[in-house]
Amino acid sequence: MVGITLAPEQIRAAPPEVRHWLEQQIGQMLGLPHASEPVAVPPRLVACTPEQATAILSQIQGMLPVVSVFLELGREPGGMTAEGLRVFRLADIAQHARLPSVELVVESLAVINAALRRTIGDPEATLYALSPQGLCFITDATGRSILAVWHGMVMDGQFAPRAVAAPSVLVPPMTQPGAAPVPGAAALAG
Numbered sequence: 001m002v003g004i005t006l007a008p009e010q011i012r013a014a015p016p017e018v019r020h021w022l023e024q025q026i027g028q029m030l031g032l033p034h035a036s037e038p039v040a041v042p043p044r045l046v047a048c049t050p051e052q053a054t055a056i057l058s059q060i061q062g063m064l065p066v067v068s069v070f071l072e073l074g075r076e077p078g079g080m081t082a083e084g085l086r087v088f089r090l091a092d093i094a095q096h097a098r099l100p101s102v103e104l105v106v107e108s109l110a111v112i113n114a115a116l117r118r119t120i121g122d123p124e125a126t127l128y129a130l131s132p133q134g135l136c137f138i139t140d141a142t143g144r145s146i147l148a149v150w151h152g153m154v155m156d157g158q159f160a161p162r163a164v165a166a167p168s169v170l171v172p173p174m175t176q177p178g179a180a181p182v183p184g185a186a187a188l189a190g
Helices: 008-013 016-030 050-060 064-072 090-096 102-120 140-155 185-189
Strands: 085-089 135-139
Touching: 050 064, 050 102, 050 140, 064 090, 064 102, 064 140, 085 090, 085 140, 090 102, 090 135, 135 140
Parallel strands: none
Antiparallel strands: 085 135
């Protein structure tokens, strides 16, 4: 048996995957529940198709923090539940999306969820579930669909430099006249 001692600074500086693994190891030693255990999931958790994911992206494209969170949901998850749900730590999403707080991740998820509801026409549908432990759950199909959208963007060369005319007035797409207000959209658009 080999023992390793890590300082708190070393753990904080470790990549998210290493921190997640350490959490799992310590949790198992202490008998704490982990991501592979059953999770209470809202009954209407939606499995998005690539077409629906594209429609959601088109609605949020003017809000960079929200787009960043959306694309993070296509990342390979830190774990999977027995129900086939992808598990993400909100803190990891914030770090990968370069957001200063988990609260901004949660606000971004609310904006994404509003876009989903408009896309499929179901006011009760939800894309994600959150746990009190700071975990976010989505269906595996949704994660794969978001990844497919990301791959499509890369293959279409949407990241090539191009000339863009500056608009005379910047209005986030979620707050255009006639559009229903979205909770958190004002904070994220600025």
